[in-house]
Amino acid sequence: MSESSIAISARGLRKHFGDLVAVDGIDLDVEQGICFGLLGPNGAGKTTMIRMLQASSPLTSGSLEVFGMDVEKQSREVRSRIGVIPQEDNLDPDFSSMFNLIVYARYFGIHGTEAKKKASDLLELVGLTEKANEKITNLSGGMKRRLIVARGLINNPDLLILDEPTTGLDPQARHRVWDQIRSYRRSGNTILLTTHYMDEAELLCDDLAIVDGGKILVRGSPKDLILSTVGKEAVEFLASYEDGGATLDRIQILIEDLGAKFSRIADRIIAYGSGIHDLADEFETDISIQDVIRRRATLEDVFLQLTGRQLRE
Amino acid sequence: MKEIFGVSPVMVHMVWRRHLDVWLRTWKTNLLPPLVEPMLYLLGFGFGVGAYINQMGGVSYVEFIAPSILAISMMFGAFFEATYSAFVRMYYQKTWQAIAATPASANDVLVAELVWATTKSVVNATMMTAAITFVGYLVNMQLVSFSGAIMMPIVAVPIGMMFAGMGLILTSHTPSIDWFNIPFFLLINPMFILAGTFFPLSEFPVVAQNIAYCLPLTHAALITRSLAYGDGLNGMFYSVAYILILMPVVVFVGITRCRKRIVS
Numbered sequence: 143m144s145e146s147s148i149a150i151s152a153r154g155l156r157k158h159f160g161d162l163v164a165v166d167g168i169d170l171d172v173e174q175g176i177c178f179g180l181l182g183p184n185g186a187g188k189t190t191m192i193r194m195l196q197a198s199s200p201l202t203s204g205s206l207e208v209f210g211m212d213v214e215k216q217s218r219e220v221r222s223r224i225g226v227i228p229q230e231d232n233l234d235p236d237f238s239s240m241f242n243l244i245v246y247a248r249y250f251g252i253h254g255t256e257a258k259k260k261a262s263d264l265l266e267l268v269g270l271t272e273k274a275n276e277k278i279t280n281l282s283g284g285m286k287r288r289l290i291v292a293r294g295l296i297n298n299p300d301l302l303i304l305d306e307p308t309t310g311l312d313p314q315a316r317h318r319v320w321d322q323i324r325s326y327r328r329s330g331n332t333i334l335l336t337t338h339y340m341d342e343a344e345l346l347c348d349d350l351a352i353v354d355g356g357k358i359l360v361r362g363s364p365k366d367l368i369l370s371t372v373g374k375e376a377v378e379f380l381a382s383y384e385d386g387g388a389t390l391d392r393i394q395i396l397i398e399d400l401g402a403k404f405s406r407i408a409d410r411i412i413a414y415g416s417g418i419h420d421l422a423d424e425f426e427t428d429i430s431i432q433d434v435i436r437r438r439a440t441l442e443d444v445f446l447q448l449t450g451r452q453l454r455e
Numbered sequence: 456m457k458e459i460f461g462v463s464p465v466m467v468h469m470v471w472r473r474h475l476d477v478w479l480r481t482w483k484t485n486l487l488p489p490l491v492e493p494m495l496y497l498l499g500f501g502f503g504v505g506a507y508i509n510q511m512g513g514v515s516y517v518e519f520i521a522p523s524i525l526a527i528s529m530m531f532g533a534f535f536e537a538t539y540s541a542f543v544r545m546y547y548q549k550t551w552q553a554i555a556a557t558p559a560s561a562n563d564v565l566v567a568e569l570v571w572a573t574t575k576s577v578v579n580a581t582m583m584t585a586a587i588t589f590v591g592y593l594v595n596m597q598l599v600s601f602s603g604a605i606m607m608p609i610v611a612v613p614i615g616m617m618f619a620g621m622g623l624i625l626t627s628h629t630p631s632i633d634w635f636n637i638p639f640f641l642l643i644n645p646m647f648i649l650a651g652t653f654f655p656l657s658e659f660p661v662v663a664q665n666i667a668y669c670l671p672l673t674h675a676a677l678i679t680r681s682l683a684y685g686d687g688l689n690g691m692f693y694s695v696a697y698i699l700i701l702m703p704v705v706v707f708v709g710i711t712r713c714r715k716r717i718v719s
Contacts, residue, residue: 159719198555198718218456218463218558226556232549236477245476248469249557297557 149174149301149332150195154204157190157356164190166356167204172349174300177323177333179343179350179364181441183449187356188336189229192305195334196221208301222250225299229306231286233278239265239289240274243296250297264292268322284315291322302326303334308342320346340442352448359448367444372403372414376439377422379411382432389430396421405446412446414439456558462566466559470567471574473554489532489579493524494586500653502594512655514684521587521598522683523652525580525607526614526676532579533615534643536572537622537709538635544568545626551717561718565710569619576615580607600685607682614675617702621671623709627716646672674698 150172157165165187172178180188193199194206197217206213208220234242243261247253252260265271268288273281281289287307294302304323308316323346327333337343343350344364351361360367368374381390390411397404397413400421404413413421419436426434456463478485497520505516512519544550551564584599584607591598599607625638649663650672656664667673674694681691688695 196556198552198561200718217560221556222558224556228549228552228556230549232553234473234477234550234553235548236480241476245473246553246557248472249466249554249559251558 147174148172148207149209150178150334151207151210152191152204153206155191155194155206156202156204157187157194157199158202163356165194165202168353168356168358170351170358170361172332172334174332175330176348177327177335177346179347180334180336180353181338181340181343181350181445182336182353183338186353186449188353189305192226192303192334192336195303196224196226222297223299224301224303225294225297227290227294227302227304227307229309231290233286233289233293235278238275238277239270239281242278242289243293246293247296252296260296264295265289267295268292269318284311284318287311287315287319288322291319295326299331301332301334305336306338307335308337308339316342340440340445344441352445354449360444364441368439368441371444371447372439373416374439375414375416375418376437376443377413377418378433378435378437379413379422379425379431380433380435381409382430386430386432389425389428393421393425403447405443407446412443414443460562461560462562463558463560466563467567467570470554470559470564471571473550474567474571475574486582489528489575490582490586493528493583494590496527497521497524497587497590512657515596517594518596518598518683519655520653521591522603522679523650523676525583525587525599525683526650526672526679527647527652528579528583529576529611529614529675529679530618530643530646530672532575532577532611533572533618534622536575537568537619538625538629538638539632541568541572541623541626542629542632542635545713545717546632555717561714562710564717565623565713569616569623569706569709572619572622573612573615576618577608577611580611580615584608599683602685602687603679603682606687607679610678610682613698613702614678617671617675617698617705620702620705620707620709623713624705627709627712646670650676652676671698671701 148171150170152168152170155165155168180191182188190199194201195208195213197213197220201214209223211220213220234245237245240261243264244257247257247260262274265274268291270285270288273285278286308319311319323333335346347364349363352359360371379390379393381387386409393411394406400417402413402415402417404411422434422436425431456465497517501517501520508516554564555561584604587598588604625635629635649667650670651667656667659667674697677694678691681688
């Protein structure tokens with residue numbers, strides 16, 4: 143792989159906040175032209191890494207480059223080529239949708255009629271043309287998110303960074319944002335996406351890393367990760383009654399005897415591999431099991447296997 | 456991109472314009488408080504209380520407090536912007552964070568805050584000079600000398616920048632927006648009364664005079680008084696020096712400490 147085809151390159155990347163280690167020696171290369179996912183529970187170090195990329199958080203040690211440029215020494219150049227779509231709504235509430243984009247364009251040296259044209263093109267792209275003159279306070283959550291996406295595209299970034307872009311959105315709004323991400327990816331740009339929606343990552347990412355405790359646990363395409371970590375199939379045993387827990391304990395012992403992988407969360411056990419089918423049949427009619435669900439293994443299963451079986455708050 | 460001490464003048468200008476654009480969109484409501492409140496002091500105290508006072512500091516009471524009100528409006532213009540308004544932009548609207556994702560840097564954003572706060576100070580000084588001159592015209596008094604009227608917006612630059620820097624230091628420290636009440640009640644309000652603004656410092660006991668001479672507003676008020684009386688900056692050496700020394704110190708500390716808060 144030649145140096146020029148790498149969008150993001152981290153070597154021994156570390157970030158400490160006092161005693162807390164947010165990023166613990168990460169080595170990472172992200173190719174240009176792909177959608178790369180950074181997945182992990184809350185506090186895994188995802189947002190810290192994004193802040194480091196835009197030089198809002200100084201590196202404790204190691205190196206971090208974007209398109210071969212050092213993020214700290216050439217921070218302005220780096221930021222002029224990236225677009226950041228943050229988790230939170232930080233639009234200007236005093237401005238209209240259109241003027242939010244025009245003001246933001248100025249920071250990238252885009253002015254006058256060029257800025258206006260760019261802004262109205264982007265409003266059309268995200269389907270907000272009719273809301274061009276609407277104040278931000280009158281927009282719905284989904285509209286605001288789309289406007290933030292449009293704002294992140296104002297400088298035609300070569301690298302688009304999205305930090306949990308669909309958190310809190312209704313299904314329709316999520317699909318619209320996904321559409322925009324995919325179409326941007328199709329035009330040959332690089333995308334870095336953080337999320338803890340595994341379906342989102344599975345759908346959008348060509349390549350991804352699951353991080354926890356500031357370290358990369360696994361790296362690969364969603365398909366490969368699913369196959370290598372949990373296999374193709376999964377069965378969920380869902381406990382129903384008060385004594386369901388005891389039945390789950392029994393199932394767990396049987397699974398352990400089979401040597402199959404499993405995750406136990408709250409009221410259910412999810413077991414993986416084709417050897418589980420007989421067990422599924424056996425407990426299908428058990429009164430203390432509310433349901434037995436046979437399904438395709440997903441990235442969520444990989445995530446649960448690797449990050450201690452539950453999402454942390 | 457051209458930089459001076461790591462700050463890009465072009466970016467500072469762009470961030471400053473954003474603040475100006477917000478202000479211009481809401482100028483009708485923004486213009487009232489800085490104009491109406493000091494005018495009430497001028498009319499209420501100057502003419503109301505002034506009717507019972509023959510002279511203060513060698514002039515009529517309204518002539519005495521007119522320049523004080525100019526200094527106070529310069530202080531409020533910058534201080535309010537660098538505390539409450541800056542905190543809203545940093546904490547509630549996340550404006551700083553949004554801009555930090557563009558080629559503008561944290562230093563650019565903070566310098567733009569100071570320049571904008573100073574701008575508010577200059578705008579206040581200009582408007583109040585015009586308003587006080589107009590009131591003086593109505594009652595047939597010259598409350599601000601001609602040279603003083605020209606100089607007011609100019610001295611508002613270092614005075615405003617000094618109060619802006621002080622405000623930014625508080626903004627770097629404040630845990631919540633309500634916390635600003637503490638410096639407002641313990642620092643700004645006492646200064647408002649005790650900085651030789653509503654009665655001359657010579658009326659104070661010596662200890663209180665010495666304390667007053669430590670306060671930034673005292674020196675701002677001494678300067679606006681000298682200008683309003685048509686004496687220019689004659690005899691203002693210590694006050695000018697006070698401001699020109701304190702200003703860069705608080706600006707540096709304010710930027711450094713605020714930077715620590717947003718770049719971590």
